Amino acid sequence: MNVIETQDLCKQYGNALRVAHLDLAVPEGCIYGFLGPNGAGKSTTLKMILGLVRPTAGEIRVLGERMDRADRLTVLRQVGSLIESPSYYGHLTGEENLRIVQTLRGVPEKNIREVLQIVRLDGQRGKKVAHYSLGMKQRLGLAAALLGYPKLLILDEPTNGLDPAGIQEMRELICSLPERYGMTVVVSSHLLSEIDQMADVVGVIREGELVFQDTLNALHGCSRHHLALRTTNNEVARGLLAQKNIRCDQEGDYLILPILSDEVTALLSRLLAEWNLGVVRLEERQKSLEDIFLELTGKAASL
Amino acid sequence: MKLLRLEFFKCRRRKIALLCLAVLAVEAVWIVTSLTRQDAEDLRQGWMLLLYNLAMVDAIVMPLSVAVIASRNCELEHKGTTLKLLETMASPGALYAAKLAWGAVVLAALLLLRGAVFAGVGVLWQFPGEVPWVRFGLFTLIFWVVSMMVYALQQGLSLRFANQAAALVCGITGSFLGILSMLFPPALTRCVPWGYYGLLCLVRMDWNPETRFTWFFWRWPEPADLALLCLWAAVFLTVGRALFVKKEV
Numbered sequence: 001m002n003v004i005e006t007q008d009l010c011k012q013y014g015n016a017l018r019v020a021h022l023d024l025a026v027p028e029g030c031i032y033g034f035l036g037p038n039g040a041g042k043s044t045t046l047k048m049i050l051g052l053v054r055p056t057a058g059e060i061r062v063l064g065e066r067m068d069r070a071d072r073l074t075v076l077r078q079v080g081s082l083i084e085s086p087s088y089y090g091h092l093t094g095e096e097n098l099r100i101v102q103t104l105r106g107v108p109e110k111n112i113r114e115v116l117q118i119v120r121l122d123g124q125r126g127k128k129v130a131h132y133s134l135g136m137k138q139r140l141g142l143a144a145a146l147l148g149y150p151k152l153l154i155l156d157e158p159t160n161g162l163d164p165a166g167i168q169e170m171r172e173l174i175c176s177l178p179e180r181y182g183m184t185v186v187v188s189s190h191l192l193s194e195i196d197q198m199a200d201v202v203g204v205i206r207e208g209e210l211v212f213q214d215t216l217n218a219l220h221g222c223s224r225h226h227l228a229l230r231t232t233n234n235e236v237a238r239g240l241l242a243q244k245n246i247r248c249d250q251e252g253d254y255l256i257l258p259i260l261s262d263e264v265t266a267l268l269s270r271l272l273a274e275w276n277l278g279v280v281r282l283e284e285r286q287k288s289l290e291d292i293f294l295e296l297t298g299k300a301a302s303l
Numbered sequence: 304m305k306l307l308r309l310e311f312f313k314c315r316r317r318k319i320a321l322l323c324l325a326v327l328a329v330e331a332v333w334i335v336t337s338l339t340r341q342d343a344e345d346l347r348q349g350w351m352l353l354l355y356n357l358a359m360v361d362a363i364v365m366p367l368s369v370a371v372i373a374s375r376n377c378e379l380e381h382k383g384t385t386l387k388l389l390e391t392m393a394s395p396g397a398l399y400a401a402k403l404a405w406g407a408v409v410l411a412a413l414l415l416l417r418g419a420v421f422a423g424v425g426v427l428w429q430f431p432g433e434v435p436w437v438r439f440g441l442f443t444l445i446f447w448v449v450s451m452m453v454y455a456l457q458q459g460l461s462l463r464f465a466n467q468a469a470a471l472v473c474g475i476t477g478s479f480l481g482i483l484s485m486l487f488p489p490a491l492t493r494c495v496p497w498g499y500y501g502l503l504c505l506v507r508m509d510w511n512p513e514t515r516f517t518w519f520f521w522r523w524p525e526p527a528d529l530a531l532l533c534l535w536a537a538v539f540l541t542v543g544r545a546l547f548v549k550k551e552v
Binding site: 047050051052053054073076079081083084085087088089090091092096099100101103104105129144 | 305306308309312313315316317379382383384385386387388389390391392393394551552
């Protein structure tokens with residue numbers, strides 16, 4: 001079952017289509033990494049899922065229910081969220097901030113202590129949030145999202161502004177949530193390495209369009225090894241390869257071939273020599289995840 | 304009720320009570336100073352003089368005070384970007400209504416306390432006759448409604464603009480126009496929302512330029528003015544709420 005499903009979801013601001021015909025599918029119990037460069041439309045999409053932004057077109061289903069404006073709050077009782085920066089009242093303590101969420105969600109008071117322990121803020125609960133560091137505010141935001149132990153947790157760039165230790169801590173915490181509490185987590189980021197370390201399923205968005213959606217393993221599968229061949233006459237070489245049923249693609253000055261066994265490679269080099277074709281380069285290459293991200297998004301990956 | 308309770312909870316440490324006491328103190332100093340300048344002849348109409356002066360002071364003090372109270376309550380949502388969290392748990396319309404109800408309770412408390420304090424001032428000053436409780440009650444009720452109309456305008460502005468300068472400038476303008484409009488012809492005063500403090504005052508003053516004698520008399524507010532007041536309030540409430548509900552966070 002998919003916890004979130006969108007069909008043909010669009011959001012237009014002025015003449016610009018910020019989110020274009022998005023078909024998201026977030027399977028239950030997974031960590032879904034929503035990856036894309038800054039300004040790709042991640043936050044807008046997540047806000048539309050939460051009903052904070054009205055879609056221009058399309059349909060959203062969360063936990064099997066249609067997210068109409070009227071009864072969206074009923075569905076959202078089972079959804080925790082942390083969108084962009086954490087929301088807080090600086091003049092209130094961490095515990096008082098959570099009490100507001102607890103009252104609105106109608107969950108037991110004991111949850112406040114529990115979530116403060118989960119995010120390791122129990123020692124700071126009596127301190128005014130204005131005096132918290134950014135990392136602590138971020139953890140408080142996560143605590144607020146966790147307060148009702150929701151079935152679905154939506155975290156938009158949760159590691160923004162955290163130091164490396166804080167990022168590591170947040171990552172470990174997010175990774176533990178599906179197993180510990182049976183939650184489905186949607187986490188957005190512009191950092192490929194972050195999604196690579198957390199997600200089971202990945203959606204890549206570029207300029208509002210979903211350009212990839214599959215498991216992380218499938219994304220890694222795209223990074224397979226291949227051979228790059230350059231000869232004195234690639235056109236003729238390509239014809240010879242086709243005769244031998246070896247699939248190849250032209251990429252610049254190179255012919256890109258799948259990895260071949262040593263015997264087939266030796267046979268190929270002899271064949272080329274017989275046809276008086278000089279082998280200028282024969283390289284073994286591997287596409288990194290960054291290369292794939294670059295191909296998918298058309299932008300440099302943030303590492 | 305849950306949302307209204309939360310509004311009070313959120314306003315902890317926002318010094319709202321202190322702000323209200325400051326408003327009361329300014330009005331008290333103003334009125335008491337004015338009373339000390341009156342001779343025994345003027346004080347024969349002490350209760351009317353008091354309510355007349357109170358309306359005048361309200362026209363100056365209340366627009367800005369209401370703007371500050373509304374701003375103190377709304378600003379905290381902008382500061383902590385809390386609306387994107389709150390609106391996943393409550394509808395924007397309900398949040399808007401809770402804030403308005405909070406303002407209504409705060410202003411009611413302020414004006415009731417103010418009524419009691421100035422009734423006490425009149426008793427201490429030994430104004431002739433009984434305390435006109437009914438007039439005091441009606442005065443408080445009418446001025447609460449006028450303040451709520453202004454509050455609806457201020458809340459709309461404070462929630463619409465993160466920078467509270469817009470709302471506060473509106474409050475300052477209101478204070479200026481509030482007192483100035485008392486000099487306008489009634490038809491023009493009706494076009495100034497803050498002018499209703501003077502327009503709906505229960506006391507009128509008659510001043511004879513020849514004898515230079517001032518005379519106060521009781522009067523009832525015009526029903527048309529009350530209707531216009533409700534119309535202004537409805538417009539501010541509807542527009543402010545619509546803009547807030549429509550706004551994407």
